[in-house]
């Protein structure tokens with residue numbers, strides 16, 4: 564399905580673009596070099612109300628759907644900040660969805676307004692070093708003591724934990740061996756990232772250096788019972804509510820990144836003269852770029868179909884996974900081609916495509932990898948046996 568650009572959607576795109584355009588390639592390259600968080604960009608987005616795009620209006624949000632949120636995130640992905648810009652706000656857009664759906668009235672009133680205002684910054688603690696994609700095998704343990712839980716364990720890759728004051732944290736309240744099903748016995752919390760009990764260590768990584776990812780060590784973290792989101796033991800199912808929206812948003816972001824890289828490649832192909840003519844006059848330069856345009860457009864159609872299904876309350880798992888897969892692949896190919904069209908200069912930081920390339924690898928692996936998305940389609944759509 565193509566996105567029908569209504570005046571309202573156009574307004575969203577224009578307004579987000581207006582903010583993004585204040586932060587150019589030079590700004591993002593500097594942050595990447597200095598490993599500095601884009602506070603200015605994030606604050607500008609929060610002040611304009613964009614962090615609450617999908618939050619209910621009664622708590623200060625805009626009450627819009629995933630379609631609007633995906634358009635916003637695609638616009639951010641298409642900006643000079645590419646995936647770093649997306650990652651600086653992304654978690655605040657989708658992670659609180661669990662609170663919206665499963666939180667009590669008291670929790671929504673307490674938790675949502677500061678997230679929307681950007682004064683609370685959350686991170687998302689799911690992945691663990693010894694569990695990987697097999698989330699049911701996490702071992703971070705929450706033990707009830709009176710009116711609070713005491714949490715011990717370890718998370719890895721927790722993005723923005725350097726500056727976050729909150730964490731959306733999935734734990735085990737019952738060891739897997741004592742559960743009927745592996746998905747039972749898991750409990751979700753949204754709570755203070757209290758550094759008296761939590762040690763955060765940054766992971767040195769290949770790209771997206773402006774936005775930190777971390778190892779998080781949790782020792783005897785006391786969490787009040789009323790920071791538990793949903794029922795004890797129901798955390799895995801609650802988490803599933805955020806999974807499809809997150810995949811659709813990342814897919815939209817990836818299309819944005821791919822289009823930005825393609826734009827740079829086309830511009831360079833038109834300008835760069837070799838053998839007395841622009842390199843873009845050669846079909847071996849033109850054709851891969853034309854192909855990338857088609858791949859990105861095709862992935863984009865899948866994104867809007869997935870978003871439509873989600874907003875209509877229809878099952879959207881197949882399209883959410885497929886759109887994320889196709890968009891991430893199309894973005895990767897477009898960024899790779901953009902580097903190659905630039906020749907040696909593709910490897911130079913001042914041309915920016917190498918930064919896009921480093922960042923475009925991430926939608927291929929997170930929040931779920933290519934392999935596991937293929938497993939999902941094989942099993943849930945094609946009816947093949949579960950392979951993992």
Ligand SMILES: Cc1cc2nc3c(=O)[nH]c(=O)nc-3n(C[C@H](O)[C@H](O)[C@H](O)COP(=O)(O)OP(=O)(O)OC[C@H]3O[C@@H](n4cnc5c(N)ncnc54)[C@H](O)[C@@H]3O)c2cc1C
Pocket residue numbers: 686687688689690694695696697719720721722723768771776925928929930931932933934935938950951
């Ligand atoms: C920059 C960055 C930021 C991140 N931010 C966050 C965050 O904020 N919060 C968070 O919780 N996590 C975060 N992650 C973690 C990310 O979601 C995981 O890295 C990703 O889900 C893959 O898990 P893993 O690294 O443990 O891979 P593993 O589970 O160790 O898998 C390794 C490889 O084996 C493949 N594989 C495993 N099992 C199978 C199978 N049965 N069949 C086929 N292939 C298989 C996988 O596809 C993958 O290619 C982030 C990761 C990165 C790199």
